[in-house]
Amino acid sequence: MSDDTYGLRAAAELIGIMPSTLAYIVSVGDVLPERGVPTSTTYEGTVWNDLKKFVFTSPDIERYKLEMDRRNFVDFKAEYADVYTPDEGPNSRGLEFGPGWTGILGEFCDHMRDYNDIGRSCKLRWGKEKFGALKLFCDYDDSIQRYVEHAKGVAYGRSLGTCQECAAPGRLRYGDMICLTLCDRHAHLAEPLDLERDGKVLDVSAWTRSQRRTE
Template identity: 80%
Template sequence: MTKETYGLRDAADLIGIMPSTLAYIVSAGDVLPERGVPTWQQHDGNVWNDLTKFVFTAADIERYKTEMDRRTFAELKIAYADVYQADAGPEPRGLEFGPGWTQILREFCDHLRDFNDTGRTCRLRWGKEKFGALHLFCDYDDSIQRYVEHAKGIAYGRSLGTCQECAAPGRLRYGDMICLTLCDRHSHLAAPLDQEKDGKILDVSAWSRSQRRLPE
């Protein structure tokens, strides 16, 4: 391999991410190495089969750095610095979900601004994807708990109908090992699908409660 190209691990080091994260982004299919991925065609999932054949150029490195800015919500964190306060502590959490939910997050932050404008402090600290849905965690005055929880519920509901990769209309894809809310184009990210549950269970938490598997 020449000096102008890099394997998966070296490319990930230059971008500042884990090799598994870079492999996932390639598998999503929206940002591909300019020289192609010889073991992966038409979203068939083979991207995971031979990572040693990945080849990235210096231009690819810059493109994936830009993609990571998008996936870590760099612009949003600046735009909403008045209501977003990063989690702190020995094991801080971040905004751990796909970029397709950016607009949902923006609208939630707008709600927080409305609360703050009334003199009631509310700050977004972190968020995560769990069972294909968006869960947000905040610090807020007790007096607005009901309103913040309502805003969180709106974001949760919208996430279950929005592809977490690209923001297109989507639904929960119930995989054998993972559940993700995705559009048809990105549905391969949850494959293989559980044929008995996929398309029937569209909210895992609600279904689990109905089966008495989660506390009310």
């Protein structure tokens, strides 16, 4: 390859991520290499490819660096540094979900600011996607536990109707191996779908609890 083009591994190293992470971002379909992606089958919103044939240019590297800033919530962390205190320690966790939920995260932290403004300490520590829904973890005064748990519940509920990739309206996609809340354009990320449950199970945690009650 010429000096200004790179394969998947070399491009990932320049961006500062794992090759699997770069491959996933390409499969999302929102940021594609300018030389195009070699495909065996393509349909709306889906990229099937031979990773060994990927070619990235220098401008691609910069575009994917910006995309990683978005996925790492760089702007959010700067804006909400007063209420977001990152988890620390050898087993620390981060913001482990898609960028489409950034708006939900910001609304939650706005509530946290309201509590801090009246002298009730509340800090977001970390969050994760589990079974297609947003779960947030905080440190807070015991006196506001009920309010914080309510705000967490609102964020959880909103996430089940919001694509975790792009923030468009979405729904839980029940795959054979994974459950993700996605819009139609990004639904391919959960394929192959479990046709017995997809579209019928709207909240995996609630469905699981109901199954235990009926057994």
